[in-house]
Structure formats: C-alpha cells, structure tokens
Amino acid sequence: MNEITAILPMKGNSERVPNKNIRDFAGVPLFFHILDTLIDCKQITTILINTDSEKIADLAKNKEKVKIIERPNHLCGDTVPMNDIIAYDITHSNSEHFLQTHSTNPLLTKNSIEQSIHKYFKKLNEFDSLFSVTKWQTRFYWENGNPVNHNPNELLRTQDLPALYEENSCIYLFSKESFKAANNKRIGNKAQIFTLGQLESVDIDEEEDFILAELLAIQKKNKR
Template sequence: MKITALLPMKGHSERVPNKNMRLFCGRPLYHCVAGVLQKSTLVSSFVINTDSREIAEDARRHFSKVRVNERPEHLCGDFVPMNDIIGCDLSASTGEHFLQTHSTNPLLTINTLEKAIRDYFAGIGVYDSLFSVTRLQSRLYWESGAPVNHNPQELLRTQDLPPLFEENSNFYLFSKASFAAAGNKRIGLSPKMFEVNKLEAVDIDEEEDFQLAELLFKSRVRK
C-alpha cells in the first residue's frame, strides 16, 4: 500500500509572488505539504518537479524522502498543462501508484491524506483513481441568472438541496495504467470522489487566500 507522491512546483508565480518559498508561519509554504509527505508511512518517496534551483536545493536540504526532477525547458512556463508535467514524472519513475498534490494546500493533514490512500487501494477494481472534492450545498446560478441546482419557487433549505461537489485540487491518486487509459490524465475513467472539509481544503491562489490560510494554520497550532 505504498505510494509515490508528486509535488510539482515552479519558481515563478503570478498572483502571489515567490509563493512556494514565501514564509508561511515561519517556514517556506511548501514545507507544510512536504512535511506531511515526509512523515507519512504510506508515502515511500516524493518527487518535486521544478524549474527553480532555490526550491531544489532547499528540498534536498530538508527532506530525506525527496527526489528532485529538473523540469525540462519545454515544460516550463505558466500555461503548461499539469498532466504533461505528471507524464514527465511517471516516465522517470519505476512506481505504479501515485499521489499528486500541491504546495498550496498547507492545511492538508496526514490523517486525511492517509485515509485517502487507503480508500484508493481499497477501491481498486471498482475505481481506477481518486480525487479530492469539497461539498457545496448552496443556491447556485448560471451567469444568465438561471438556477443550477434548485427551483426558486420551492425555496428548500440549503441543507436539503442535492449536494454538488467541487474539485478542490488538494490531491489526486492514480496509477500509470489509469493515467494512460484516460489519455494521460490524472482523473481516470472511473474515479472516486473523496470529500475534504472546507477548512482543510483551503487552496492558495490569491493574496487573501495566503492570509486566511496562515490564520487558520496558527489557530490549529494553538489548539
């Protein structure tokens, strides 16, 4: 039930400058997730695919389970699909089962990650992959004003609405075989959704996200 984790990171970030190496509660942001991968007994090793010498050197210095893949030039830039980067890592790995996560999910806990890994292996034969989601039970509308998931004439309580699930990019679990069968995509042809609570699923895209995540992390540490 061991798995290889993938933690891709680039040096440049548009909306939050130097995001991955920016200090988050006193240490580089990516150390939060990398620390979880380092501690997990279900993660045999983790791969950091990066174009940044600073990130590569810092990772080798702090994490014994890390392997750094220097990102080839044709995969550098802001518009390269993540599945292309994953494909690069899979081609260089002898493993069969993989977990891909992001440095921008600092509240992800080892308990959640290991439960997802166990669920993934328990479901093989029924599902070929697993990805994390956040439950939404709100009254949603299309841009046109048309309702998405409710009848405005009924006004059901939000907790009685049929839930929708948002792909939150916290993590993806898959195999080399499922990745290939899906046309080189991390979500396979028969995936399982794994629900993560809203606080733990916070993802850092904007400056406000960084500030919110840091406050939540500090609150967790104080408890």
C-alpha cells in the same frame, strides 16, 4: 503495505502571489507544510519534486524521501498543463501508484491523505483513480441568473438542497496504467471522489487565500 510515490510539482514564478512557494507561511516556507505532511505518511515512500527553481530544489533536497527532478525547458511556463508534468515525472519512477498534490494546500492533513490512500486501494477493483472534492450545499446560479441546484419558487433549507462537489486540487491518486488509459490524465476513466472539509480544501491562488490559510494555520498551531 501498498506503497505510493507522491508528486509535488513547484515552479519558481507565480503570477498572482509572487514567490508563494517559498514565501514565509506561519514561520517556514509555504511548501514545507505539505512536504512535511507527505514525509510523515508511511505509505508514501518517495516524493518527486519537479521544479524549475534552484532555490526550491536547494531547500528541499535534504528532506527525507525527496527526489528532485529538474524541470526541462519545454515544461516551463504558466500555461503548461499539469498532466504533461505528471507524464514526465512518472517516467522517472519505478512506482506503479502515485499521489499528486500541491504546495498551495498547506492545511491538508496526514489523516486525510492516509484515508484517501486506504480508500483508493480498497476500491481499485471498482475504480481506477481517486480525486478530492469539497461538498457544497448552497444556492448556485449560472451566469445568466438561472438556478443550478434549486427552485427559487421553493425555498428549501440549504441542508436539504442537492449537493454539488467541487474538484479542489488537493489529492489525486492514480496508477501508471490508469493515467495512460485516460490519455495521460490524472483523473482516470472511472474515478471515485473523496470529500474533504472546507478548511483542508483551502487552495492558495490569490493573496486573500494566502492570508486566510495562514491565519487558519497559526490558529491550528496555537491549539496544539
């Protein structure tokens, strides 16, 4: 079995949604949702939680597979690039292959994670990395009003429009080798995409995102 180390970085402070990582979300701290999903994936053997928060570390330290990495001062703050944090984390692991995701993707499923891992390893001879996207088929415009993917004079059905793919920050799969070859970037020099549905792709950046995601999570829980 091809083994993966997961990277789940979390900071204590959040500008737009205060304390969102530990805020109650459908009955438990928000980050428990993705953490428990990662724990349930057999191919994931270790979960690295890089954090500057003692509270997050305390909540996570007794969870299965978890290794806490105390975030050094030079990597603290809201403007530190994620690739810098990843570069630090992979020096604390003997693994070759990594999956990075976020605590703000609570609706991401075990099935999608396992499918993405399978696709990543299956096509390693063609691609050096993988990242998840959301497919959109709707009429997009540039800020100046010019159309992006359609001709306003030809009103095609939206399902017939050229698809655009949004990087949704849910799944990144890469190796130490591809990360280094791409100048310390999680998306390598020859990456493949993995499409997720819009519900799984919900990412919590704003208060409205939190409300929407929690409603969806509760509805999903009630259907079980």
